[in-house]
Amino acid sequence: MALEALKEVAKKILGSTSIDKKFVEDMVKDIQRALIKADVNIKQVKEISEAIKKRALSEEVPEYFGAREHVLKIVYEELLKGVGEGIEIPLKKARIMLVGLQGSGKTTTAVKIAKFFKDRGLKSAVIAADTYRPAAFEQLKQLADANNIAFYGYKGISAVEIVERALKSAKEDLIVIDTAGRHALEKELIDEMIEIAKVANPDYKFLVLDAAIGQLASKQARAFHEAIGINGIIITKFDGTAKGGGALSAAREIGIPIAFIGAGEKVEDFEKFDPQSFISRLLGMGDIRSLMEKVERVAKEEEIDAEAFIKGSFTLKDIYKQIEAMNKLGPLRKVLEMIPMLGLKVSDDMAEMTQEKMKRFKVIMDSMTEEELLNPKIIDGxxxxxxxxxxxxxxxxVRELLKYYETIKSVMKKMKKGRLPIKGLKIDL
Ligand SMILES: Nc1nc2c(ncn2[C@@H]2O[C@H](COP(=O)(O)OP(=O)(O)O)[C@@H](O)[C@H]2O)c(=O)[nH]1
Ligand SMILES: [Mg+2]
Known part of the structure; x- marks a missing residue:
């Protein structure tokens, strides 16, 4: 997937030795290439990349971040703007009507949605309102049965009649109506959609869009929106294409939220679209925003002395504080993914440090004298x-702890010449 390239961009940012004009320009080019390859519309590519460039070159680095974290945050925020909103669907009674061209993934998605809400405690059902494709009834029934989803379908009557009849008997909370598609949006299809919407009175009309259509997504979404008015887009087959950016940017362009993303044939390959975690994952990091907020908060609380590092008087006491700060930050793995030096540069040794090990180190340091903590050199056999x-x-x-201390100390020395990655938090952890 072309958007995968954004992970490399994030890695480059965090691994960079200095963030200067040249770096920002190259980085913006990388981002542009990734977005264009993913079929994001050109106008949006321009907007996003210009905003990133402008901010990265002009904004002052906030007190609690290093330049790298700051630039990464800018990239994250601007990409986030580029995908627009998700949609919150409350867990209560609702009717969802799916529309879309043939093969876009409606039938599969109908069951995915039903299962999604069933897993969250609602009783859900599907209605087979595709009378156009001969095998549509069986396809939906089989999938529904396999997932213990209630199925409503009748043969020999029109799609509109099916929906009417099904809704009379269906008592489930969440009802998904699977409709027929065509190869193109033709009048017959539009008429049928309108009629079904009339009798079903759906709370949501979701357009199912195949990610593989790339930039065509925009035209298609617009046409469906004009024809029946949709209030959400479901992007399918995100797994199989490099062009997913097309559908993403179409939603943003038309101003319709993305409700779900399907990324596989299996019913489980489906998720609610959450812009923040989506972009975080594109950049290959956990939930960046919440982590950044945490880092900021802990940095303030701990007030680890930045001066000490600059002067090189880095002691075991700093390691101690570091570990305490880290404990507040939560799962070590997540923090390491986020924090540059440890995660990527100093790398494996430290990445392998388990939380458990950190606790042991703390216990060891609790048995040291103040003098030893401040001047580890005196710790002999x-x-x-x-x-x-x-x-x-x-x-x-104990030796391991001392070695760990030496490693960090030498990293700190090397860093003194550059900037401190996260001011305040210093060692970055
Ligand atoms: N790889 C992949 N295949 C999908 C996804 N969603 C649907 N499909 C496949 O796309 C094909 C058409 O799906 P279907 O639900 O019948 O589309 P419909 O004609 O709109 O009802 C089927 O082979 C599905 O298994 C997806 O998210 N990923
Ligand atoms: Mg179908």
């Missing part, structure tokens, strides 16, 4: 033995 016994750990573990 006999002190190591004493500390190990006192903390109920092993000498090897």
């Amino acid at each position: 006999s002190r190591i033995r004493r500390i190990a016994i006192g903390s109920g750990t092993s000498q090897q573990e």
